[in-house]
Amino acid sequence: MKKSEWSDKQLEELLRQMPKIHDHRNPRDIYQNLSIKKRKRSAWIIPGIATAAALLLFFLLVPTMFDRTEYSLDRAVQEKVSKEEQKSLSQEDSSTLKEDSTKNETGISGAEQKMLMTSSDKTALYDDELGNGTVLTYWIPDSQAQILVPVSTVVQLDQNKNWLTAFIETMGLLKEEEWGLSDYYPLNATLTLDTTNNTVMVDVPNDHKYGEGSASETNFIDSLKKNISSNSQVNKIMLTTNGQPGIEFGNFGEIKEIQVESEGKHAYFFYTPDGTETTYLVPTTDSYQNINAAFEAMKTDPIEMGLTASLVPSFSFKDIEIKENKLIITIDENAVMENNIENVYSLEAILLTAKGFGIDTVRLLNAPINSLGPFDLTKDIKVPLAPNYRPIQ
Template sequence: MREFKWSDKQVEDILKQMPVIKDYRNPEEIYQSLSTRSKKRKHLTWILPSFASTAVVVIIFILAFNYQNWLHQPIYHSAEQKSLALVKNTPSNLHLVNNETKFDSIKKIVPKNFNRRTVTSLKTAIYKENIKNGNVFTYWIPDIHGQILVPISIIVNNPGNQSPWLNLYNQEMNKLKEAEWGLSDFYPLKATLKYDHQDNSVIVDVPANHKYGQGADSESTFTSVLERNLSSNSNIKKIKLTTNGKPGIMFGNFGLLKELDVKGEQNHSYFLFFPAGKVTPFLVPSNESFNDIKSAFESMRKNRPILGLKASIPHDLIFKFTSIKNKTLFLTVQSSPNLVNNPVNVYTYEAILLTAKEFGLENVKLKNLPFKQLGPFDLTKANEVPVAPNFCNIENQP
């Protein structure tokens, strides 16, 4: 038999002659299957949440019995305060005992992760009155599929602002509990963040073997997280990127990047995001910005199934009239058959408050509602917009 061996050149030539293999499906067929596929994936993804939803129904059912009582209760920051107030305000200790029993029964049903905020308050965000002497920090964390970034906010005690904010920010990111919250394990960042006084920028330094440049998803998530973290917590406008102290970070798709601009985009609308198995939603802003607040509110009526975001405003909740005076947004609500005083509508209200904040507004006043109190919100007056979305407690709880 004739002996021969191919050279690299011959292999390369044959490789270039490999036949074209075509997809003969038409584009409409493919496009249709994209939406079917998203729905299918959604079904699978929502198996756990469906259990969680059942739990929500049970919780709402229990809450309904005691609703009038706890709606008007103030938030107590310590057990002592609570005891004092209860002794003062209640005719007998029997009332206290009853309330405690019911609260405990709720706690038994509610999953552990539900307790990321005060159950009785139902507020998910941080408001001025919650801060005291602390600093509020927001960390943007990718969801488990890396599709969206969820802003998580914490309060860190810093009396007199003694510690520089970036030091605290770096220090606290070690305590984030992404897994417990149903999000991706993303922190602490495998990078150091240092403030550069010379030009009010932040230097982000990664080690030579960093993984943030591997793949389009990874690098865009990393750069978006940096931009949003600094935009949410500071007035920094520029991020300088370095690798082991040398200028630039090499990304697979972006190439060598030496700087990022912190654009600080606003005018987003807020949606509800339920991580798998969780009953409390996170309020998550849209990727896109809107020209006016009305179109932002309109966008909030539709689910975004590909991203796993749920509409935050019910279809039948119609704003009849909208006006803005002295940074206060006035919304007149047309009566809605399904508009009831329940926790889901508290999330709707917070989504409206957070969206109003995106447009530079400071207060929101709802008119023409069938009730005066919505969860913890007194609707007879204008309510302040939150300081930051999605409060999470990072201190160890018993």
């Protein structure tokens, strides 16, 4: 408390100046009243003091209690958020582990597989991608010059160009080495179309290299036949050297004319160039009497170097039937099929093989899944227009 500013003398003087007060009560009454007041004071002063102390403690402690309450609430919220974060992280870790544990045979995890399973997850060219363009297919030797790989693209033809003109112009735009194949085009030859005789004229210079070595000779002759057969209805090739009839080959001798036969009735297999992850679908040189024989051959690696089996165990056939250019395949009830790249390529190998036997559509019955990559397995599937599509700018 603040110390009084009045001195004792000043207080006495002040009291003397105050008016006198006369108490007319009996002294005994005054004493009794004092006694009663004294007893009453003793009855309530202690609780009063206790109450005052309690109030004082209350006002002192309430802020602290509020602080602690706010702290407790904040901590509770933080703990809840922390638990939610831990739960979320736990779910992410669990999802990651699940994806890692479900990696397919190609080494692609579930998340990566989901990203990859799009409309572009196919190798061939289909009619919905053609638009107003024209398909061109080039047969390109692999890097070891052992097999010919068909690669297709789409070009726009104007009224002044025929297929051979477009074929020649596009040869220089091919990216064979980038695709894991041999740098083979453009050919060191002049190609012209004789529409009257339905013939393609092929003239090479005197210093051409196509007659040096059996692989070089075979690839040159076979690529000419396959290029012309795949892109036209021409049935004959005339060969000349610097305008003179015939081309001299070391192993075959001089050849002046080659008959072109339509491509078909071949089985398609997988080919993956060394050092790449690209898979091509390539037909064998052998042809088959029926599609059943072709499918049976596709279960094992062929004689051709670099090719591997394309009919994976997922496509275990119970029955095969052809009705009006429609191939109906009943899948074995025990077959297990996953939605992965390998199965997409296997289905395309079936489609391309079917195309070579004059099939227009393929229907899978009893398939374990309803969709495979971009393909709806509950509907008829059209065969491709051409294999191994590569767009060219």
